Amino acid sequence: QVQLQESGPGLVKPSETLSLTCTVSGGSISGNYWTWIRQPPGMGLEWIGYIYYTGSTNYNPSLKSRVTMSLDTSKNQFSLKLSSVTAADTAVYYCARRGYDFWRGRGTDYFDYWGQGTLVTVSP
Amino acid sequence: QSVLTQPPSVSAAPGQKVTISCSGSNSNIENNYVSWYQRLPGTAPKLLIYDNNKRPSGIPDRFSGSKSGTSATLGITGLQTGDEADYYCGAWDSSLSAWVFGGGTKLTVL
Numbered sequence: 001q002v003q004l005q006e007s008g009p010g011l012v013k014p015s016e017t018l019s020l021t022c023t024v025s026g027g028s029i030s031g032n033y034w035t036w037i038r039q040p041p042g043m044g045l046e047w048i049g050y051i052y053y054t055g056s057t058n059y060n061p062s063l064k065s066r067v068t069m070s071l072d073t074s075k076n077q078f079s080l081k082l083s084s085v086t087a088a089d090t091a092v093y094y095c096a097r098r099g100y101d102f103w104r105g106r107g108t109d110y111f112d113y114w115g116q117g118t119l120v121t122v123s124p
Numbered sequence: 125q126s127v128l129t130q131p132p133s134v135s136a137a138p139g140q141k142v143t144i145s146c147s148g149s150n151s152n153i154e155n156n157y158v159s160w161y162q163r164l165p166g167t168a169p170k171l172l173i174y175d176n177n178k179r180p181s182g183i184p185d186r187f188s189g190s191k192s193g194t195s196a197t198l199g200i201t202g203l204q205t206g207d208e209a210d211y212y213c214g215a216w217d218s219s220l221s222a223w224v225f226g227g228g229t230k231l232t233v234l
Contacts, residue, residue: 037223060222110174
């Protein structure tokens with residue numbers, strides 16, 4: 001059973017960079033798209049972006065200028081960096097897996113495994 | 125404001141049936157696959173329905189999904205107290221070039 005676990009600071013100061021890591025267990029980084037999704041308090045889910053196991057990325061256009069994702073295949077981990085944060089970036093951050101659909105020859109249209117989420121608060 | 129629109133809450137008695145709607149547009153629901161997720165309190169979100177109406181292994185057939193035009197629906201029959209959770213719909217949006225989700229629906233089993 002694939003499991004994902006987010007880790008990182010729970011408090012970040014405004015204008016600084018938010019950094020989170022997701023550790024994947026029970027499965028390999030290879031062959032999948034590794035995704036970050038967040039949920040601000042009282043609001044819906046927001047897709048941040050994903051990184052394919054090859055290293056290629058696709059970010060939400062609304063966040064693209066501030067987002068960087070990376071992989072560490074030796075540790076079965078992937079990471080998120082979000083720069084110049086403000087209070088609007090306060091949210092529960094989830095990591096999730098988007099698989100590969102061999103029949104369609106592309107990524108699946110869903111996220112099949114999620115982490116429990118970690119709350120990141122942006123405050124002085 | 126979420127791109128996909130869901131009712132904030134629904135409720136029904138144990139054993140009854142409930143439906144949760146998800147309304148979008150031709151750039152997301154109408155022309156792309158819809159998925160549904162369940163988030164029980166304090167747990168990771170779980171995939172319930174994918175590709176509009178398919179259930180992953182281990183998801184009971186009490187859960188069903190359907191789509192018509194720019195709207196999708198999650199149905200749950202034989203409600204149990206353990207179904208109390210937040211439910212989210214999601215789809216790719218071809219205009220925004222991003223995945224979009226609903227604001228979530230809180231299910232209460234009275």
